[in-house]
Amino acid sequence: MKAKAMQAICKKMLKWTSAPTAEVRIHSFRQGLTRFADNSITQNVQELTDGVTFTARFGNRIGSASSTSVDDASLKRVVSEAERVARAVNPDKDLLPFLGMKKYKKMLGFVRKTADTGPDFRARQVGKVIKAAKAKRLTTAGIYSNSVARIAIANTAGLFVTHANSNASTSITMMTKDSAGWASDGHRDIDKIPIKNVIDTAIDKALKSHKPKAIKPGKYTVILEPDAVSNLLLFLAWGGLNGLALYEKRSCFSGMQNKLVVNPKITLTDDAYHPLQNGMPFDWEGMPRQAVTLIEKGRFIDGVYDRGTAKKAKKKPTGHGQPQPNTWGAFPGNMVVEPGDATLDEMIASLDRGILVTQFHYTNIINPKKLDITGMTRSGTFWVEKGKIKYPIKNMRFTQGVPLALRNVRMVGKDLKNASSLFGGGFVVPPLMIKDFTFSSGTDF
Amino acid sequence: MKKLCNIALTTAKAKRATYADIRVIFNTVEDVSMKNGRPDVSYREINGFGVRVIVNGAWGFSSSSKVAPAQVRKTTLEAVEIARQAAKFQRKPIRLAKEPTYVDFWATPYIEDPFDVPVDEKLGLLSEIDKILRRNKKVINATGNLHAWREHQWMATSEGSFIEQILLRSGCGYSAETSNGKILQKRSYPCAFGRQCVTAGYEYVRAAKLIENAARTRDEAVALLTAPVCPSGKRDTIIEGSMLALQIHESCGHPTELDRVLGHEANYAGRSFITTDKPGKLKYGSDVVNIVADSTMPMGLATFGYDDDAVRAQRYYVVENGLYKHYFTNRDLAHHAGEKRSRGCNRAHGYSKIPMIRMINLSLLPGDWEYDDLLADTEGGLVMEMNKSWSIDQMRINFQFGCEAAWEIKNGKKGKLYRDPTYQGKTVEFWNSCDAICNNKYWHPWGVVNCGKGQPGQTAEMTHGCAPSRFRNLQVGIAR
Numbered sequence: 035m036k037a038k039a040m041q042a043i044c045k046k047m048l049k050w051t052s053a054p055t056a057e058v059r060i061h062s063f064r065q066g067l068t069r070f071a072d073n074s075i076t077q078n079v080q081e082l083t084d085g086v087t088f089t090a091r092f093g094n095r096i097g098s099a100s101s102t103s104v105d106d107a108s109l110k111r112v113v114s115e116a117e118r119v120a121r122a123v124n125p126d127k128d129l130l131p132f133l134g135m136k137k138y139k140k141m142l143g144f145v146r147k148t149a150d151t152g153p154d155f156r157a158r159q160v161g162k163v164i165k166a167a168k169a170k171r172l173t174t175a176g177i178y179s180n181s182v183a184r185i186a187i188a189n190t191a192g193l194f195v196t197h198a199n200s201n202a203s204t205s206i207t208m209m210t211k212d213s214a215g216w217a218s219d220g221h222r223d224i225d226k227i228p229i230k231n232v233i234d235t236a237i238d239k240a241l242k243s244h245k246p247k248a249i250k251p252g253k254y255t256v257i258l259e260p261d262a263v264s265n266l267l268l269f270l271a272w273g274g275l276n277g278l279a280l281y282e283k284r285s286c287f288s289g290m291q292n293k294l295v296v297n298p299k300i301t302l303t304d305d306a307y308h309p310l311q312n313g314m315p316f317d318w319e320g321m322p323r324q325a326v327t328l329i330e331k332g333r334f335i336d337g338v339y340d341r342g343t344a345k346k347a348k349k350k351p352t353g354h355g356q357p358q359p360n361t362w363g364a365f366p367g368n369m370v371v372e373p374g375d376a377t378l379d380e381m382i383a384s385l386d387r388g389i390l391v392t393q394f395h396y397t398n399i400i401n402p403k404k405l406d407i408t409g410m411t412r413s414g415t416f417w418v419e420k421g422k423i424k425y426p427i428k429n430m431r432f433t434q435g436v437p438l439a440l441r442n443v444r445m446v447g448k449d450l451k452n453a454s455s456l457f458g459g460g461f462v463v464p465p466l467m468i469k470d471f472t473f474s475s476g477t478d479f
Numbered sequence: 480m481k482k483l484c485n486i487a488l489t490t491a492k493a494k495r496a497t498y499a500d501i502r503v504i505f506n507t508v509e510d511v512s513m514k515n516g517r518p519d520v521s522y523r524e525i526n527g528f529g530v531r532v533i534v535n536g537a538w539g540f541s542s543s544s545k546v547a548p549a550q551v552r553k554t555t556l557e558a559v560e561i562a563r564q565a566a567k568f569q570r571k572p573i574r575l576a577k578e579p580t581y582v583d584f585w586a587t588p589y590i591e592d593p594f595d596v597p598v599d600e601k602l603g604l605l606s607e608i609d610k611i612l613r614r615n616k617k618v619i620n621a622t623g624n625l626h627a628w629r630e631h632q633w634m635a636t637s638e639g640s641f642i643e644q645i646l647l648r649s650g651c652g653y654s655a656e657t658s659n660g661k662i663l664q665k666r667s668y669p670c671a672f673g674r675q676c677v678t679a680g681y682e683y684v685r686a687a688k689l690i691e692n693a694a695r696t697r698d699e700a701v702a703l704l705t706a707p708v709c710p711s712g713k714r715d716t717i718i719e720g721s722m723l724a725l726q727i728h729e730s731c732g733h734p735t736e737l738d739r740v741l742g743h744e745a746n747y748a749g750r751s752f753i754t755t756d757k758p759g760k761l762k763y764g765s766d767v768v769n770i771v772a773d774s775t776m777p778m779g780l781a782t783f784g785y786d787d788d789a790v791r792a793q794r795y796y797v798v799e800n801g802l803y804k805h806y807f808t809n810r811d812l813a814h815h816a817g818e819k820r821s822r823g824c825n826r827a828h829g830y831s832k833i834p835m836i837r838m839i840n841l842s843l844l845p846g847d848w849e850y851d852d853l854l855a856d857t858e859g860g861l862v863m864e865m866n867k868s869w870s871i872d873q874m875r876i877n878f879q880f881g882c883e884a885a886w887e888i889k890n891g892k893k894g895k896l897y898r899d900p901t902y903q904g905k906t907v908e909f910w911n912s913c914d915a916i917c918n919n920k921y922w923h924p925w926g927v928v929n930c931g932k933g934q935p936g937q938t939a940e941m942t943h944g945c946a947p948s949r950f951r952n953l954q955v956g957i958a959r
Contacts, residue, residue: 065935066561067934067935068564068565069743069934070568071741071742071743071744071745071746072570072741072742072743073570074568074569074570074571075537075565075567075568075569076538076743077538077540077743077833077835078537078538078539078540078561078562078564078565079540079541079542079561079832079833079935080540080541080542080557080558080561081541081542081831081832081935082541082542082543082544082545082554083527083542083543083544083831084544084545085544097520097521097522098520098521098522099521099522099523099524100521100522100523100524101523101524101525101526102524102525102526102527102544103524103526103544103545103546104544104545108524108526111524112524115522116522118522118598119520119521119522119598122520122597122598122599122602123518123520123598123599123602124516124518124602124606126517126518128517152560152564153539153560153561153564153565154564156564157564157565157567157568160568161567161568164568173742173745175742175743175744175745175746176746177746177747177934179934179935205746205747205934206746207745207746209742209745214745216746282619282620282658283619283658283660284619284620284656284658284663359517359518359519361512361514361515361517361519361622395749395872395873396749396869396870396871396872396873397870398868398869398870398881399868400867400868400881400899400901401663401899402663403658403661403662403663408868408870408879409870410870410871410872410873410877412749412872412873429872429877431870431872431877431879431903433879456747456748474879474903475877475879475903476877477872477874477876477877477905478752478874478876478877478905479872479874479876
C-alpha cells in the first residue's frame with residue numbers, strides 16, 4: 035500500500051469516529067521467500083498483508099481494534115469495535131495524550147529493486163547455492179528472501195508519519211553426513227548481498243566440521259562470531275535495557291547507572307541510523323527515535339524508554355515505545371556494538387586455547403535477574419590451539435550469565451555484521467573473544 | 480465462498496496446474512488483559528486467503544489479505560509463476576499421497592461463546608484476581624489474560640474437496656512476579672506464559688477456578704524469594720503435567736515431524752535424531768511410555784476435522800510400549816516414511832503461510848499410579864512443576880528445562896520448596912528412565928500456543944495431555 039492510500043484511510047477513520055481522541059496505525063507487508071533443502075527448492079512463497087489498527091479514547095478509557103481488511107465497511111466496523119471496547123474498559127490513569135507531529139530524521143530504508151525482485155531472481159540465486167553444494171558433494175538447505183514493509187501512524191493530535199523499508203536476506207546451511215556449516219547475510223539493498231561469500235563460508239565451515247571430536251564441558255575462552263554475539267545481546271535487550279524493567283528493578287542493570295557493569299572494551303548504543311541498521315525514525319507512539327548510548331566503555335549509561343515509563347522514572351522518552359496502553363515498556367531493537375581493531379583471523383591467531391563458535395541455537399533465560407541463559411552451539415564449532423583452528427568439536431550446551439560474559443570480554447573484532455539468531459536480533463555486532471565462558475554439557479553430534 | 484474459491488481453482492487449472500487449493504480464513508481474536516490493574520483490550524480480525532498450486536511438479540504459494548475476486552485471480556497467477564520458478568531447481572516432482580475427497584462442515588463444540596461475554600465482565604474477573612495477587616507488596620507484577628479466538632475457514636481443492644470448519648479457542652491465565660531486589664520469581668496459573676488455551680467456549684474459563692487459586696499462586700511466588708536454590712545432582716524426579724507437556728513437545732513432538740527428519744528445517748528449527756531407519760526399532764522410552772498423536776481429542780488446540788491438506792483427522796501411536804512407531808506426515812512427504820496415506824499433520828499459520836508439517840496434539844497416555852502413592856514411593860526425590868525455560872539442541876537430543884518451583888519429597892509428601900529448579904538430559908535416556916505415570920484422574924490437556932517453525936516463521940498451537948510422571952536419576956540443578 036502506498037503512503038497516500040494510507041493517509042486517505044487515516045483521514046477517513048479519524049473522521050468517522052465519535053471518540054474525542056483517536057489514533058490509526060497501518061501496516062503493509064509484502065514478502066517473497068524461496069526455501070530450499072536437500073539440494074532442491076522445497077517451498078516458494080509470497081505474502082501480501084495489509085492491516086489497520088484503530089485506537090479510540092474516551093477520556094482515560096482506551097480500546098483498540100484491528101483488521102487485515104481495509105475496505106470501507108471493514109474500516110467502519112474496526113472504528114466501532116474500538117469504540118465499543120473503549121467504552122467498556124476501566125479508566126487508566128497512566129494514559130498520556132496522543133503525540134502531535136515532531137521533527138524526524140530521514141533514513142535510508144527503502145531500495146526499490148529489493149521490493150520489486152520476484153521469484154525468478156530468487157530462484158537464480160538459490161540455483162547458485164545448490165550448484166556449489168553439488169560441486170562439493172554437500173547437501174544444502176536455506177532461504178533467499180526479499181520484503182518490503184510500510185507503516186503509517188496518524189492521530190487526532192495532528193500526527194501523520196510514514197516509513198518504508200526493504201530487506202533482503204539469505205542464510206545457508208551446508209552439510210556433510212556428520213557436519214554442518216552455516217552463514218548468512220542481509221541488507222536493505224538486494225544487490226549488496228554477497229551471495230558467493232555466504233556460500234563459500236558455509237561450505238568452508240561444513241568441510242572443516244567433518245569428524246568432530248567431543249571435548250569436556252567446562253570453562254573455555256571463546257571467540258563468538260557475530261551471530262552468536264547477537265544471540266547474547268537479544269536477552270540483554272529484553273531483560274536488561276528495557277526502561278520499564280529498569281524502573282521495576284527487574285533488570286540486571288537496575289541501580290547500576292554510571293557503574294562499570296561490563297568490560298571497558300564494550301560500548302553499546304541503540305542506533306537505528308547506523309548504516310548497517312534497518313530501523314525506523316519513530317516509535318509506535320510517534321516519538322522520534324533517538325540514538326541512545328546504553329553502555330559506554332563498560333559503564334552502564336541507561337536503557338530505552340517509552341513515554342509512560344519515562345514519566346514515572348523521571349527520564350526522557352527515547353523513541354522506543356509501543357502503542358498505548360503499553361504495559362511492556364521499550365525495546366532497543368537497533369543495537370550496535372562499537373568495533374575493536376582486530377580481524378577475526380587476528381583474534382583466532384591470538385588465542386592460545388579455546389573454542390570458535392559460529393552460532394547458538396535455541397537459547398533461553400534461566401535466571402531473568404542475573405540474565406543467566408542456556409543454549410547450544412550449532413553449525414560450526416571448532417577447537418583453537420596456539421592461534422590455529424585445530425579440529426571441529428561436537429556441539430555443547432552453554433550456561434552463562436550475559437553480563438558476566440561481557441565482563442570477561444578480552445578482544446573486540448573490527449568487522450561489523452547485522453546479525454540475528456533463532457528468536458530475533460538484527461543487531462550490528464563484531465566478533466568477541468570472551469574468557470571463562472561456561473559449557474555445561476555436550477551432545478552427540 | 481464456493482464461487483470465490485472456484486476462481487482460484489479454474490485460474491490455476493487454465494495455467495496447467497496439476498493440483499490447486501485455496502484456503503480462505505476469517506479469524507476473530509479478542510484479548511482482554513490486565514497488568515497491575517491497567518486494562519488492555521484488543522479486538523482483531525485477521526482475514527485473507529492463500530492459494531497453493533503444483534505446476535511442473537513444484538509447489539507455488541501466494542497469499543493476500545484482500546479477499547476479492549480480482550485479487551484471488553491475481554494471487555493465483557502469482558502462485559503459478561512462483562511454482563514455475565521453483566520447478567527449475569526441483570529435484571523430484573511433488574507426489575501427493577491419495578486421500579478421499581470430502582464435502583463437509585466441521586466445528587469444535589462449545590457451550591458459551593466467549594465473544595458473547597461482555598468485556599466489562601471479563602475485566603471484572605481480571606480485576607478481582609489482580610487485587611488478590613497484589614495483596615502482598617513483594618508482588619511487583621500481576622498479569623492476567625482472557626483470550627478468545629474464532630477461526631472460520633473454507634478450503635477447496637482441485638480434487639473436489641470443499642470443507643468449511645469453525646475452530647473456537649478459549650484461554651485464561653495469570654501470574655504473579657515477585658522480587659526482593661535481588662531475586663525475581665514467578666508463579667503462574669493454570670500454566671506459564673500467559674494462559675492455558677483449549678478448543679472450547681467460555682465455560683472453560685468459568686470452570687478454571689481462577690479466583691480459588693490466586694492466593695496460593697501469590698503466596699508461592701512470595702515464598703520462592705526465600706526458598707533455597709534447587710540442589711544439583713542426580714535425583715528421582717516427579718515431573719508435573721505443567722512441565723511434562725513441554726518435554727513431550729520438544730523431545731518427542733518436534734523430532735517426530737517428518738520434514739525435520741528429511742532436513743527441510745536444517746537451516747532453521749533443526750533436524751531430528753529419529754532418522755527413517757528408526758521407526759519400529761528405536762526403544763524411545765520405557766515400556767510404560769505410550770505417546771499418541773490425536774487431532775480428534777476433545778479440547779485440543781490441534782483438534783480439527785481436516786488438516787490444511789484436506790486430510791481427515793486421525794489418532795495413532797507415535798510411541799507404543801516404549802517403541803517408536805510413526806511420524807507426523809503430510810501428503811507431500813508421507814511416501815518418504817514408506818506410507819501411502821498422510822497422517823493429517825499439514826497445517827499453516829493462518830491464511831498467509833504455506834501449510835507445512837506441524838505436530839498435532841501429542842499426549843502421554845496415563846498410567847495406573849495414584850499421585851499420593853507415587854510421592855510415597857519416591858522418598859528423597861523431587862517434584863518439579865510448571866515450565867519456566869526451555870532449550871534443546873537442533874537434533875533434539877540434549878535438553879535443559881527450567882521450572883517455576885520444585886519441592887523435596889519427605890515422609891511421602893511434598894516438603895521444602897526450592898527455587899530455580901532445572902533439569903537436563905538426553906531424550907532417549909530420559910524417556911527410558913520413566914518408570915511410573917499417574918492415572919487418568921491426574922491426566923490433563925496442556926495447550927502450547929507459541930510453537931515456532933519455518934522460514935518465513937509460522938506459529939502453531941497444539942495440546943499435550945499428560946499426568947505427573949517419575950523419572951529415575953535425573954540430572955537436576957544448574958550445571959556449571
